[in-house]
Amino acid sequence: MSNIQKIHFPGQHHNERIFLVIRRHWLMFAKHVFWLLFMAALPILILLLINIFLTDFFVPDDFFTILIVCGVSTYYLFIWVFFFRDFLDFYLDVWILTDERIVSIEQLGLFHRVVSEVNLTKIQDVTSIVRGAFATFFNYGETHIQSAGSEKRFIFRQIPDPNGIARTILTLHDSARQSSDQYHETRPL
Amino acid sequence: MEIPAFIILIVYGVIVFLFCILAFFNIYHAIRFGIFDTAVKFVTLIFILVSLGIFFITGLFLAESHWRDAKFFIDIPTFSADTSKNVRN
Numbered sequence: 284m285s286n287i288q289k290i291h292f293p294g295q296h297h298n299e300r301i302f303l304v305i306r307r308h309w310l311m312f313a314k315h316v317f318w319l320l321f322m323a324a325l326p327i328l329i330l331l332l333i334n335i336f337l338t339d340f341f342v343p344d345d346f347f348t349i350l351i352v353c354g355v356s357t358y359y360l361f362i363w364v365f366f367f368r369d370f371l372d373f374y375l376d377v378w379i380l381t382d383e384r385i386v387s388i389e390q391l392g393l394f395h396r397v398v399s400e401v402n403l404t405k406i407q408d409v410t411s412i413v414r415g416a417f418a419t420f421f422n423y424g425e426t427h428i429q430s431a432g433s434e435k436r437f438i439f440r441q442i443p444d445p446n447g448i449a450r451t452i453l454t455l456h457d458s459a460r461q462s463s464d465q466y467h468e469t470r471p472l
Numbered sequence: 473m474e475i476p477a478f479i480i481l482i483v484y485g486v487i488v489f490l491f492c493i494l495a496f497f498n499i500y501h502a503i504r505f506g507i508f509d510t511a512v513k514f515v516t517l518i519f520i521l522v523s524l525g526i527f528f529i530t531g532l533f534l535a536e537s538h539w540r541d542a543k544f545f546i547d548i549p550t551f552s553a554d555t556s557k558n559v560r561n
Contacts, residue, residue, distance in 0.1 A: 356530040
């Protein structure tokens, strides 16, 4: 059994097979990592500059040492917790392709989660969009799915290989339609 | 007026409490909704370890400081009527 077959998600039907689990492209999280590194280095740089250029003018006593230590600690705690929140916001956005449907799980911040699904047989149109130089080099973009359900348009944002995902969806859609047609043809009256 | 250093520690304690609330909410989301693989569990563990590391390093620095004795003095100017300079003709 492949690794993907070992995955189970809440609400998964019995005998429902997962084909793909899609997350946003890693580059979307890379900017948060660079931002964290920059913010983490900032107090160190400031303290180094103070130590080099302002030693004669600024000699911290115990009170100011405590103030600086608590201030820097607070700073690092909060940039760290917000970085963790950004990671969860990135990682908990998931699109799952099964042999029956497409499930979209989007984490839009703390305590705001949107789960929607569309049956594969109801898909009418699939479009992939790659826009910009970065997106072209790193092969990421959007896949738009037009369906006949109440959720008219699914959008997979910032996903890797959107064209390949679109082709996979269409292949799964064709298989689902064939299975559905065979079922209706052979169903006893 | 003197401000003792433990006032800063009280404020810092409140800030740490707020951090713990935020951290709890994030960890709750990670455990409840991070269901697919061990990556979320690993990152959550890293988050907890680094947070504890920050607390530990802060505690080391604070332990070296004389926070019980440290005070900050503010000179507040007072105005008083100096009657000795009044000149009466």
